[in-house]
Amino acid sequence: MARTQPNIIITGTPGVGKTTHAEALAEKTGLKHISVNQLVKDKGCHEGWDEEYQSWIVDEDKLLDAIEPLAAEGGCIIDWHACDLFPKSWIDLVVVLRTDTKNLYDRLAERKYPELKMQENIDSEIMEVLLQEARESYDEEIVVELTSNDADEMDANVERIEAWLENWRKDNAQ
Numbered sequence: 001m002a003r004t005q006p007n008i009i010i011t012g013t014p015g016v017g018k019t020t021h022a023e024a025l026a027e028k029t030g031l032k033h034i035s036v037n038q039l040v041k042d043k044g045c046h047e048g049w050d051e052e053y054q055s056w057i058v059d060e061d062k063l064l065d066a067i068e069p070l071a072a073e074g075g076c077i078i079d080w081h082a083c084d085l086f087p088k089s090w091i092d093l094v095v096v097l098r099t100d101t102k103n104l105y106d107r108l109a110e111r112k113y114p115e116l117k118m119q120e121n122i123d124s125e126i127m128e129v130l131l132q133e134a135r136e137s138y139d140e141e142i143v144v145e146l147t148s149n150d151a152d153e154m155d156a157n158v159e160r161i162e163a164w165l166e167n168w169r170k171d172n173a174q
Contacts, residue, residue: 003074005031006092006168008161011083011134013125015107016097017148022079024158029165032070036080039066053117060085081130084137093164094138095157096131097148 008031010018019035026033037056040046045062049055064085070076071090078086083094099107101122108118124130134143144164146157 002172003072004172005073005075006165006172007071007074007076007078007090008093008095008165009078009080009083009086009091009134010095010097011080012097012130012148013099013104013121014081014113015104015111015121016099016125017154018079018081018097021095021097021148021154021157021161022077024154025161026077028158028162031075031077031165034067034070034076034078036063036067036078039063052114054114055117082133083130084133088138091138092142092168093161094134094143095161096134096143096145097157098125098128098131098145099148101125103149 008025010022010025012018022033022035025031036058040056040058040063043062043066045059045066046056047059048057050057067076067078067086068090071078071086078091083091083096104122104125105118108121113121131143131145146160147153148157
């Protein structure tokens, strides 16, 4: 059975605004926001805590098992810093958020990230690691790179994704 609602991934380096975008988009569209970080904690989709990085060690198999029934229904906004583990068949749009490194540094410092974790995330942003991951994992036409430096850009991004959603709904009407 074909889904009647699309699944969207909002990805990018920690601190680019994934959760803020996903929450705003869910509120405006009625799609379900799936915060992978929250799901990992709530459903125990991890192998324990990493003290050095101050984060959960994600069990990808458990995570996929937890998300699969939701993705099969459709209408999900998946919010996470990685995207390559989600099967192509689940995903209709991949939004890769980017921000300049000054903004990223300030946002991560505000979150009190350990120095090593902060530097690795800034390096990842500079090297476009998550953008390349998305481009290598999904068809080119469904990967969109958007800038997320301030509230105006976020609002414009949400409007752009809303317009895409309306077109998807028209194109996939049953």
